Amino acid sequence: MHNGKARAFTNIALIKYWGKKDQQLILPMNNSLSLTLDAFYTETSVSFSKKYTADSFYLDGQLQDEKSTEKVRRFLDLVREQSQFFEYAIVQSQNFVPTAAGLASSASGLAALAGACNDALGLNLSDKELSRLARKGSGSACRSIYGGFVEWEKGDSDQNSYALPVPSNHWEDELAMIFILINDKAKDISSRNGMQRTVATSTYYTDWVKNVDIDIKKAREAITTHDFQALGEVTESNCLKMHATTLAASPPFTYWTPNSLKAMNKVHTMRQAGQDCYFTMDAGPNVKVLCQKKDSQKIYHELQKEFPAEQLVMAYAGKGMETLET
Numbered sequence: 001m002h003n004g005k006a007r008a009f010t011n012i013a014l015i016k017y018w019g020k021k022d023q024q025l026i027l028p029m030n031n032s033l034s035l036t037l038d039a040f041y042t043e044t045s046v047s048f049s050k051k052y053t054a055d056s057f058y059l060d061g062q063l064q065d066e067k068s069t070e071k072v073r074r075f076l077d078l079v080r081e082q083s084q085f086f087e088y089a090i091v092q093s094q095n096f097v098p099t100a101a102g103l104a105s106s107a108s109g110l111a112a113l114a115g116a117c118n119d120a121l122g123l124n125l126s127d128k129e130l131s132r133l134a135r136k137g138s139g140s141a142c143r144s145i146y147g148g149f150v151e152w153e154k155g156d157s158d159q160n161s162y163a164l165p166v167p168s169n170h171w172e173d174e175l176a177m178i179f180i181l182i183n184d185k186a187k188d189i190s191s192r193n194g195m196q197r198t199v200a201t202s203t204y205y206t207d208w209v210k211n212v213d214i215d216i217k218k219a220r221e222a223i224t225t226h227d228f229q230a231l232g233e234v235t236e237s238n239c240l241k242m243h244a245t246t247l248a249a250s251p252p253f254t255y256w257t258p259n260s261l262k263a264m265n266k267v268h269t270m271r272q273a274g275q276d277c278y279f280t281m282d283a284g285p286n287v288k289v290l291c292q293k294k295d296s297q298k299i300y301h302e303l304q305k306e307f308p309a310e311q312l313v314m315a316y317a318g319k320g321m322e323t324l325e326t
């Protein structure tokens with residue numbers, strides 16, 4: 001038996017990964033930049049044994065069906081190929097997400113699985129190699145190998161597409177992100193399907209690719225100079241541009257629901273009233289509010305005027321993937 005266990009935290013992109021150049025290797029069209037958070041994490045254990053006749057995947061104690069095991073099985077095939085160690089495995093993932101379901105990102109899950117496999121098979125992968133491996137499980141997972149601000153260098157091959165920490169002098173510890181969990185029934189278009197349709201059909205997509213490097217530069221500059229307004233502005237603007245591409249896809253789609261718009265408008269109203277807060281959104285209706293830790297309680301209470309406490313989750317900067325005792 002070869003056992004391993006690891007924990008990884010979810011990350012939220014401030015400059016979005018949106019579109020693949022290579023579906024198999026999961027090579028992105030553009031660089032992205034994220035903040036790893038402390039509020040949501042996954043603990044994954046893996047055990048390889050010649051006794052097993054197939055891979056099985058338990059999520060929060062539930063044995064998953066073939067379809068939900070697909071991503072994990074494909075990932076284990078990569079690990080077996082890379083390690084030349086051909087045994088089946090049992091994977092057990094526990095998502096630690098406060099209250100609402102649908103928040104556990106594949107980023108923390110696959111990053112934790114990469115760490116657990118590395119541990120189980122004694123691969124001794126460097127963080128860069130772990131990031132490359134996690135990337136092939138799910139693109140954004142490559143960023144959860146590290147804590148704080150992280151940039152995923154798009155590269156142009158399996159070898160040179162991986163994430164690295166962005167030097168910030170621990171400024172991330174002065175920030176906060178408040179999740180507004182929008183429980184509207186949203187159409188379930190996965191990030192993978194959403195970006196695939198966008199790349200293939202959206203008339204706005206070339207502009208997205210053309211402009212995103214400017215946003216990366218602005219975000220890096222804001223992090224270097226600890227300029228919160230600049231970071232907030234580029235974060236919100238980049239999110240709006242990403243979501244604009246979906247409206248110009250064919251058929252068009254959007255992740256926004258009426259309560260997403262209510263949350264975005266609330267953030268704008270608060271900003272107009274002098275509160276330093278900006279929003280971002282991903283492939284779902286939830287809205288994340290970026291603010292400074294010193295203002296986070298005030299902003300949380302202001303949001304509570306519109307959204308009940310069980311729909312609000314406070315998050316601060318989180319750590320990178322860590323191996324756990326099995």
Ligand SMILES: O=C(O)C[C@@](O)(CF)CCOP(=O)(O)OP(=O)(O)O
Nearest residue numbers: 013016017138139140191192282283
């Ligand atoms: O996180 C970001 O940069 C932006 C998004 O969250 C926007 F929705 C995309 C995440 O995509 P992911 O789930 O990693 O896709 P995969 O590679 O097809 O598994």
